[in-house]
Amino acid sequence: MSRSYEHTTVEARWQVYWEREGIFRATEDASRPKYYCLEMFPYPSGRIHMGHVRNYAIGDVVARYKRMRGFNVLHPMGWDSFGLPAENAAIERGVHPDVWTHENILYMRSQLCRLGLSYDWTREVATCEPGYYKWNQWFFLKMYEKGLAYRKRSSVNWCPSCETVLANEQVEEGLCWRCDAVVIQKELEQWFFKITDYAEELLRGLTTLTGWPERVLVMQRNWIGKSLGVEVDFPLAEPKPDLPAIRIFTTRQDTIFGATFMSVAPESPLVERLIEGRPQAASVREFVVRVSRQDKAVRTDADREKEGIFTGAYAVNPFTQARIPIWVANFVLYEYGTGAIMAVPAHDQRDFDFAKQYGIPIKLVIQNQAGSLTEDRLDGAYEEQDTAGRLVNSDRFSGLSVPEAKTKIAAFVEEQGLGRRTVNYRLRDWGLSRQRYWGTPIPMIYCRACGVVPVPERDLPVELPKDVPFTGKGSSPLAQVKEFVQAACPKCHGQARRETDTMDTFVDSSWYFLRYCSPQADRQPVDPAASGYWMAVDQYIGGIEHAVLHLLYARFFTKVIRDLGLTKADEPFLNLLTQGMVTKETYRCATHGWLLPSDLLGSEGEGWRCAICQGVAQKGRVEKMSKSKKNVVDPERLIDTFGADTARLFSLFAAPPEKDLEWSDSGVEGAFRFLNRVWRLLGDLAGTLHAERGTSNEREAEPVAPQVLELRRLTHRTIKKVTDDIERDFQFNTAIAALMEFVNGLYKFAAERHADRSGTPAPGEAAAFGEAAEALVLLLAPFAPHVAEELWEVLGRAPSVAQQPWPQYDPALVASERLTIPIQVNGKLRSKVEVPADSTEEHVLAMAKQDAKISEWLQGKPTRKVIYIEKKLVNFVV
């Protein structure tokens, strides 16, 4: 064969073959070990981007490799197809979200197929299909029954640009995670999932996730934010019958003797009770209104000034009996703990700042080791939590260390009936109501007579109406659709109103991996038998941006679904690989902003100019590919020019999966060149191999020439290296490097073979070369599957290479016969000697001393010490 490598024909041919033969279809088979390989499903935005290519190339190597290792692999794909962009398309271009979404899915599916990804497409799901979101509604009803879904009026994060509510997880530094608009607070009736019921289990479960990156575990741990402390009642100086005391939460009960005032959150209803009938009432109210109007960005700003106002009321410190003032303070959070705190300025920096500002006394109750702290000369809070500090001014507890005091005071609080030990979490319940159209309708009905009534299960799904006005203004489009809103009450059949909010789209992605196990199940969302076989996901691959949001919600849903008896899995994802971003250099012009590569003139050496204005263009930083920075590369163009195998190979070779991948056009060409090299090598030699195969069944039968043995060693070392690199955290970049070395070695071998072609091949040569060629194709198959299939056929083997077993290496052939031992003198490399691998220490040392360069270095100097590391190195210390 000497036909050139035509990627377009080759790739199309095998994609058709795989599909036609159903090579990647997965069925439950109890006799085989399963492997569930999953990549995060995409939002159908229109076209795939390089981030998808990388994500799915990584996943496909894992799936194909595991298949060749004999696993029954489930490798599904689907569409996270509810979401705002579809609605925006409707508003901006008048295309219905449903049409827009389905067109996008159609196109992107064809793009994924062109990448040659080994999915079982019969299991495809799209979350915007009634057959899928019906089960979102079903889960919602089940959770409502169990009290895990509830409705409450509360102050919520509101994105004025998306015109919808956001969960806490979806607010980043006071900005909307999706559009970066400043999030404001709004009072609304909202549906919540009681994720806090699972806080402890979600936290404990993290310790079992040994296959997750440490930083994701840390992020989740921090997000859940468990703290142990006590709740203590501080009696009011003028108690009211229904309000005798104010309850606080603290983790620093050891400092309770230093509490010189109290602070209450502005939103707390306590405020109104405390100021009743006092002269301070009006100004306090004014303060509360002012603070609660501030938007999230201002309120959560790190160096926001501490502000407060005295309520006029006093409490009594139950430990010191001191009368202490009660303040309202802007930094106290209503949603955390009890919404009120005891303030210990000497040992809490926030309280210290506050006390200094308003002239509140500071009382020292922990002294440092030197005993140098004094109340009047403190320039910051002494926040020692370890054993270095000792309690002072704390009655019977004085002299204790902080940890001792924490335990003893907590016990004392309980003994005296002043309060109790408690646990607090930072995690809040998941607000899931969204005032949008393109999402799952929440299956609830409001009846004037019966109140809130769930839609009966038999009436599911509550389908999204198609005929809806998209104006982009006002409340949810659903609320405008009379036929949708008007509903009969399921209980009394009277006229009632349907809930018009839809669910957060994170609900969709919280259980799709379970749906893949039995995508056609129509009596329940998940078939327990199927999920029993496939769950949990053995390897999950996706971007780090979901470290908290999606991965926390999915863990929560899995536990709820387990408690419903539909799966046995406690955790959805056993191993998690968070792949890095795809980045590229950027260019900027002072007047025209970010520049496309096509708007650049000049070169690296002579400098860049803007093609629009001829002005100087600056080479910017390497940034994540994004349209706004104009540094994107379209995968489709890449596939057209070089083919899917090249696109895959480059994105796997240029960096290890978890690190960022910097785009390089010449790197892509390098990958393409490599595939061409492989193609030519096997093409040119296949003919020779076929010719000689008849006479060369002598593998291991007769003695082989030394260079043939070396070839076999190279083959087996490569098998080992590629296998080890994949097994060791999917180090595909070094695995591919080993394949390149292998190919370089084979070329060299072939060249030498041609060079001294005297007529008769060396003994065992054809067999050794056949073995090498076969191994090469098999090892290449997960990375460049199309080329591998084609070459497998060229080698005279029947398809599909994807179904072949992974090659085995012979340990005896992995070890070299001869070793090159570096020889050092005083730790510096001076020479090398080549010795048989089984040489004794004496022999190696003798060889080393004989070496001309070494004997020169050793001459006239007494050798003080000789370091000999077997098979590794010799070091003479003189």
Add this chain to the structure above:
RNA sequence: GCGAGAGUGGCGGAACUGGCAGACGCGCGAGACUUAGGAUCUCGUGGGAAACCGUGGGGGUUCAAGUCCCCCCUCUCGCACCA
């Protein structure tokens, strides 16, 4: 501020438990084949004339340090009043 990770040739990156720093690729240089080469093949390629010097900087441990310990600098990411 707290937490995590990273800093290695002209560039992307190798180096697993301390043992030949720079695998592999890109780029660059030379040669071969060619009407031609931006195709392909072969060879070379950290710096330096050399001794030597080289893994962000400075100390240390060790026969031996990119790797271990201490101090410092820079960058990236996450969290950021959670009592």
